[in-house]
Amino acid sequence: MSIPYSRTELLVAVIARLLEGCRHVTVGASSPIPGAAALLQKDLSGGAMRVTILGSNRYNAYTNGGVETFDMAAQGRIDAFFLGGGQIDGQGNINLVGTGSYPESEVRWPGSFGSAYVYYLVPKVILFREEHTRRVLVPKVDFISSPGVSAPGVYRPGGPYGLLTGLAWFSFDKQKRHFRLETVHPGHTVEEIRDQTGFEFDCPAQVPLTPAPEPEILALIRGRIRKQIAETYPRFASTFAN
Amino acid sequence: MNQQAICELAELAAAVPDGAKLAVAQDNCGVSMAATRELVRRGVRGLHLVCVPVSGLQAEILVGAGAVATLETSAITLGEFGPAHRFIDALRKKRIRILDSTCPAVHAALQAGQKGLPFIPLRGLIGSDVLANRKDWKVIDNPFSPGDPIALLPAINPDIALFHAPLADRSGNVYIGRRRELLTMAHAAKQTFVTVEAISEQDLFDDPKMAPGAVPAIYINRIAIAKQGAWPVGLPEHYGCDDAALSRYVNSAKTEDGFRRFLDEWLGEAAVTV
Structure with a gap:
């Protein structure tokens, strides 16, 4: 028997599972769903996992200013981080700057933030973008804010672990420089994923459904986690279940 | 003693020359919107604006008002309130030179600056x-x-670092708490200008709880009182951002005319009303 849940709740539960075993997860600005997921996994780990939420006062114990996140990443003290992108391509390159020619850009987004650094250094970077369309998932990004893979010899302990969208979860194979479709969210099909994805990806013959959140996980999300994330994202917390 | 640092807001803005390399803080660190308004009012031009490491409304308004020649930043964002229309428009019309950066690069270049490294x-x-x-x-x-x-x-060595802080004292020390990038900015910059919510009669260094969160007066050149000086951006632990004002701004700034009307109204206000 399953309890009805929202897409947000599904994504929170999926990300929390991906964070299992991490010692310290940092969540960047404007990332309410990853923030809630990190707090959920922290709760499930009995508090063993540390969480830093940039933009939060309560879940941010940094005392050395904005640079501390990046210094921690360089020291290997952050196991997982989240990045998005206005465009993401099949080699894991991300574009947070804009479309068309640079710097005039047809569509200009805010900018690269810390991506041109943390993507290289944090071992488990989860690419997260709810919109799953050919507009976002393109054959080749127009501007590389940060590359998915680096040439041999370039210091690169970190990189993409996978890509989570509103429709599916893909893992990333660093050797093959390719995404692989792992699960499709309930209510969606492989066919739909193919239609909406602008790059080639590996696809096994049978693609399982993304597991629905268990009742006790949903209860946790709707209870403690919702209250905790409200400190940083009050408007998000009020629309959780929609 | 640095008593002479304390001045009127207009004097602080007048001391920012055209063409200055001006470093400004990000929204969660203390943004001096009060000084920004005075800069726009005095018609500052040709700034090389260094955003540490990103900016929001402050850069957007300075760019829209034609004050910026070069914009060095890792992002310009108004967050959930919508696109930074004037920033985007200025790029499209090639009115500014953009130096797209990444957050740790801005921090590191300032750290080189504070150490006197090339x-x-x-x-x-x-x-x-x-x-x-x-x-x-x-x-x-x-x-x-x-x-x-x-x-x-x-290295980045700004001519002037500018930010808003909760408190200064009569000696010219400024309290920043754990917003340590403000200290790095002050160390790296040739001069530091600060607006504050209040000036304390007690010296910050007399209180062992406050002293580690202070920028010493030796780095501080101008201090002006500006109550609610970050408005409509917030000052963490003091007041939040003004959602309604930010939404109104984004709506107005969709067009050049709308932005001009916003500026007229903003510059016309004698004091910030909250």
Whole structure:
């Protein structure tokens, strides 16, 4: 028997599972769903996992200013981080700057933030973008804010672990420089994923459904986690279940 | 003693020359919107604005008002309130030169500046179009361990660092708490200008709880009182951002005319009303 849940709740539960075993997860600005997921996994780990939420006062114990996140990443003290992108391509390159020619850009987004650094250094970077369309998932990004893979010899302990969208979860194979479709969210099909994805990806013959959140996980999300994330994202917390 | 640092807001703005390399803080650190308004009012031009490491409404308004020649930043964002229309428009019309950066590069270049170093190496960057478009950055082979390419960034030494803080004292010390990038900015900059919510009669260094969170007066050149001086941006632990005012702004700034009307109204207000 399953309890009805929202897409947000599904994504929170999926990300929390991906964070299992991490010692310290940092969540960047404007990332309410990853923030809630990190707090959920922290709760499930009995508090063993540390969480830093940039933009939060309560879940941010940094005392050395904005640079501390990046210094921690360089020291290997952050196991997982989240990045998005206005465009993401099949080699894991991300574009947070804009479309068309640079710097005039047809569509200009805010900018690269810390991506041109943390993507290289944090071992488990989860690419997260709810919109799953050919507009976002393109054959080749127009501007590389940060590359998915680096040439041999370039210091690169970190990189993409996978890509989570509103429709599916893909893992990333660093050797093959390719995404692989792992699960499709309930209510969606492989066919739909193919239609909406602008790059080639590996696809096994049978693609399982993304597991629905268990009742006790949903209860946790709707209870403690919702209250905790409200400190940083009050408007998000009020629309959780929609 | 640095008593002479305390001045009127208009004097502080008048002391920012046209063409200055001006470093400003990000929204969660203390943004001096009060000084920004005075800068726009006095018609400052040709700024090289360094956002540490990103900016929001402050850069957007300075760009829209034609005050900025070069914009060095890792992002310009108004968050959930919507696009930074004037920033985007200025790029499209080639009215500004953009130096797209990445957050740790801005921090590292300021750290080089505070140490008096000419440059600093930084991991990441290689293979990105951020690096490809920064002709002022270089890649060298690690001289200690050949076969390890690494990026080098020139130091940033701003002419002026500008931010808003909760408190200063009569000696000219400024309280910033754990917003340590403000200290780095002050160390790296030739001069530091600050607006504050209040001035305390008690010296910050007389209180062991306050002293570690202070920027010493030796780095501070101008202090002006500006109550609610970050408005409509918030000042963490003091007041939040004004959602309604930010939404109204984004709506107005969709067009050049709308932005001009916003500016007229904003500059016309004698004091900030909250």
